[in-house]
Amino acid sequence: MRYQVNPNRGILHFDPAQTNVRITRHLPSEQLRHLIQHYWFVEWNLEGQLPYTQEVLQHPGVNIVFEQGSSYVCGIESRKAAYTLQGKGQIVGILYRPGAFYGYTSEPMSELVDRKVDISRYFPFDAETAEKGIFASNRLEERVAFIEGLLSINIPEPDDKVDELNKIVRAIMEDRSLTSVDLLVNRFNASKRTLQRMFKQYLGVSPKWVIQRYRMHEASEAIENGADITTVALELGYFDQAHFSKDFKAIVGTSPHAYRRGD
Template identity: 55%
Template sequence: MFYLRQARHPQEVLQHPGVNVVFQPGNSYICGIESRKSVNILQDQGQIVGVLFRPGAFHCYVQAPVSTLTDQVVNISDYFNLDINTFEEQLFALKNKEEKIVIVEQLLQQSMPEHDKTVDLLNEVIDKIVYNADITKVEHLVDQFGISKRTLQRWFNQYIGVSPKWVIRRYRMHEAIELIERGADMTQLAMDLGYFDQAHFSKDFKAAIGKSPKQYAKNND
């Protein structure tokens, strides 16, 4: 991911379940999954090179459950053997985007272990969540994949950094945002997303987005 930061403005992000590695001059970092909506202030001009790992893929660089990175920002040098100042100089001295990609890929491949099939399986589980709006409970995944709830919870904590319930709710919130912007009925929307009533849906929506569904709809009129 490459972009220029120009006019100062807030960028609100409802993050997907992947770890980010971000390179920018003088301020490179690793960002774990943010459990709530994040707000980044973009200003001035500059260049950022970012890598969003697919769910579970950063596990190979962590000697502990990926959940230890959730809601955390840490130094890149804690996980990669490099002098970050020298690497930033080399990276941003390159003018060509493809060359930047190559040098970052070389860094990431230094510590890459053997292929882990559990990561592939967990991505199948997450794809099922993403593309099937009917999945609103962890029990639905248990039925679909024949994996116990306890095992799913353990794998998600170890590899992804958040619970399967969190991932389900996060993607249902992505859908809710889109439907609210289209003018969906709030009560029906709550039922479609697996909630017993609108109050519980509103509580979860506000926890994730920072405002109630009605407030969000009003601000997007």
């Protein structure tokens, strides 16, 4: 089934018409829905063109990335990530629900932040075996079926804490009025210490990080669409544009005005 709700938010200055890059997504089967957010597929054809670098503000979830000759488990990337595409190629990925990858490991997910790890560390198959099966077909449905066959070998049990965490993360994503950890504490009737401990253990990043990441997803998208920068800052809970610009530059890597210009 095609994944319906995704405006490519978090992919900075993404324009498929200009880049010859195509992204599609599919939902997992019911059996794996407590673990997987969606499967994602990237195809590009840049033959005869210069390499293209795509910048991304990652969502708060672990990814498994399959690319021929280079596959790995990728923890949450705390900073802006940049991927250089050249020639012609394909990537198949699995985005886990926030906190769901914790079921594969007994260590806090903070140990996986900003790291790429061999697939065989967590799964009873190696990268080469997975790549051969995944890229044996060009049909997305067949690729999904193969991936789900691999993942079904060792499925972690559902964890109520993951569902609880996802309610909080989804609220942050959907409600721009949640601009501080104190507001989360009031909304979910949990202490700040409890929230911080749960986020560190299951996600690897803090509640403040998740709030800032989703607000910057909104900000970058709004600025790309021509919104007034001062208005964007106010709508996202900032009292002044200077504070907003400081946070935006720290996370996105450039000022809001430079981002609008494409610098």
